[in-house]
Amino acid sequence: xxxxxxxxxxxxxxxxxxxxxxxxxxxxxxxxxxxxxxxxxxxxxxxxxxxxxxxxxxxxxxxxxxxxxxxxxxxxxxxxxxxxxxxxxxxxxxxxxxxxxxxxxxxxxxxxxxxxxxxxxxxxxxxxxxxxxxxxxxxxxxxxxxxxxxxxxxxxxxxxxxxxxxxxxxxxxxxxxxxxxxxxxxxxxxxxxxxxxxxxxxxxxxxxxxxxxxxxxxxxxxxxxxxxxxxxxxxxxxxxxxxxxxxxxxxxxxxxxxxxxxxxxxxxxxxxxxxxxxxxxxxxxxxxxxxxxxxxxxxxxxxxxxxxxxx
Numbered sequence: 001x002x003x004x005x006x007x008x009x010x011x012x013x014x015x016x017x018x019x020x021x022x023x024x025x026x027x028x029x030x031x032x033x034x035x036x037x038x039x040x041x042x043x044x045x046x047x048x049x050x051x052x053x054x055x056x057x058x059x060x061x062x063x064x065x066x067x068x069x070x071x072x073x074x075x076x077x078x079x080x081x082x083x084x085x086x087x088x089x090x091x092x093x094x095x096x097x098x099x100x101x102x103x104x105x106x107x108x109x110x111x112x113x114x115x116x117x118x119x120x121x122x123x124x125x126x127x128x129x130x131x132x133x134x135x136x137x138x139x140x141x142x143x144x145x146x147x148x149x150x151x152x153x154x155x156x157x158x159x160x161x162x163x164x165x166x167x168x169x170x171x172x173x174x175x176x177x178x179x180x181x182x183x184x185x186x187x188x189x190x191x192x193x194x195x196x197x198x199x200x201x202x203x204x205x206x207x208x209x210x211x212x213x214x215x216x217x218x219x220x221x222x223x224x225x226x227x228x229x230x231x232x233x234x235x236x237x238x239x240x241x242x243x244x245x246x247x248x249x250x251x252x253x254x255x256x257x258x259x260x261x262x263x264x265x266x267x268x269x270x271x272x273x274x275x276x277x278x279x280x281x282x283x284x285x286x287x288x289x290x291x292x293x294x295x296x297x298x299x300x301x302x303x304x305x306x307x308x309x310x311x
Contacts, residue, residue, distance in 0.1 A: 012112055012143045012173045012196070015085045017050035017214040017235075018227035019198060023272060024060040024072050028280035032068050034075050040277060041079045047224040050214065050231065051085040052076065053114065053176070056147060058218040058268070061089050062119070063284045066097060070104045077108045089147055091116030095135045102140040112143035114176060122154025126161060130168050137169035144171050145198075149178035159191035166192055174198060176216045182207050201227065202253050205246040208234050219256040220249065222271035223305035245308065252305050259298060263290050267298055274299050 022040060027033045044052065054076055055061030055069055064072070073088045080086050090101035090113045102113050118124065118132050137144060146165070150156040157165070157175070166172045174196030177185055185199040189211035196213035201220055203212065220227035230249055233242035259267040269282045270290060290298070 012085075012145075015051050015087060015112060015145070015174075015213070016196075017231040018220060018224075019051040019053050019087065019214055019216045020044045020047075020049040020221055020224065020227070021053040021056050021058045021216050021218055022076065023058055023218075023221065023268065023282055024055065024064070024284075025272070025277070025279050026281035026284050030281070030284055032064070032071055033280070034071070036277060036279070037072060038075055038079045040272075041076045043275070043277075044221070044224060045080060045083055048228045049084070049224060051087060051111070052080060053087045053089065053216045055089040056114065056116070056176075056216070057149065057152060057178075058221075059089065060284055061091070062116075062152075066100060069101055073105055073108060073110070077110060082109075085111040087112045087114050087145055089114040089116065091118065091147060091153075093118055093120050095132050098132075098136050099139045102136065102142070106140055106142050110142075112145050112173070113140065114145040114147045116147040116149055117153035117155065117157055119153045124155075126164070129157075129161070130164060133165050133172070134168040137171050140171075142171065143173050144169065146172055146175040147178070148175045151178065159187045162188060162195070163192050166195070174213055182210075182212070185212050186210055200253065201230075202246075202250040204230060204249070205234060205242050217253070218268065219253045222256075222268070222275070222302050223252060226252065226305045226308050229308045248305055248308070252301065255298065255301060259290070259294065263288060263294075266290050270295055270298060271302055274302055 025033050025036050061069055077086055088105040088110050090098050092098045105113050148157045176198045182203040185197040188195050188197045198214050198216050199207055199212045201215040201217040230245040233245055264287055265283045266287045272279050
């Protein structure tokens with residue numbers, strides 16, 4: 001892998017730490033709520049997150065048509081005004097739609113695009129996957145972050161396959177890993193020199209000194225102060241503080257995994273409302289309410305998580 005280009009690596013150093021995935025919220029009838037999405041973006045920018053990640057699974061990208069995905073990207077990039085890096089997820093079933101979305105994102109001036117493995121047709125051969133990413137890389141010529149989500153794309157992209165992808169699409173600089181342990185994340189670092197994995201938030205303290213670039217964590221969007229403070233403590237070498245914050249992050253992550261298995265995305269909607277957003281609809285499909293007791297338990301944990309001292 002020594003022959004890979006370094007262009008994307010040099011231009012993506014600022015994409016690190018707590019990369020906040022933005023939820024895309026709706027007006028109650030399935031239409032994108034532009035004004036509230038703008039407010040959501042501003043909230044996280046002011047909270048001090050390191051970068052924004054748009055239109056992934058939390059951001060409802062695959063639940064939107066091309067026009068709405070472009071609309072959300074345009075609103076958020078306009079709101080960010082270059083104050084922090086923005087990554088737009090453009091993955092689709094086919095390379096042509098991915099390229100269309102990517103060209104739009106490139107014209108907006110985003111810092112990178114993210115691409116989930118092409119989904120639905122999970123029986124694609126490895127060679128077909130290679131050609132997909134090669135085609136997109138050549139058409140866009142912008143830094144690419146792979147969104148490696150085996151459950152949603154239908155297959156894993158292991159370190160060996162990732163290495164082959166980088167060899168044909170050299171602007172790939174890293175991957176958001178939806179699953180896996182710290183050792184799993186470090187396997188990518190060992191296989192591909194200079195590669196930047198974004199792992200689960202529960203491994204940041206141990207992982208960042210070893211090559212983990214950061215996290216793209218939906219749970220931390222419900223307590224952004226916690227994520228910002230953890231990254232600040234790690235960067236500042238405050239080990240005792242970082243250990244305490246990492247324990248809180250891990251607890252929050254585990255809570256959201258447990259509640260999401262029972263109630264889908266309702267816990268995220270409740271958490272976002274607790275941040276003060278008057279959300280009428282999230283996600284873009286019917287959901288079931290949480291029982292009052294578990295809702296109150298969640299909101300209590302979020303209040304504690306958000307009470308951490310400023311970084």
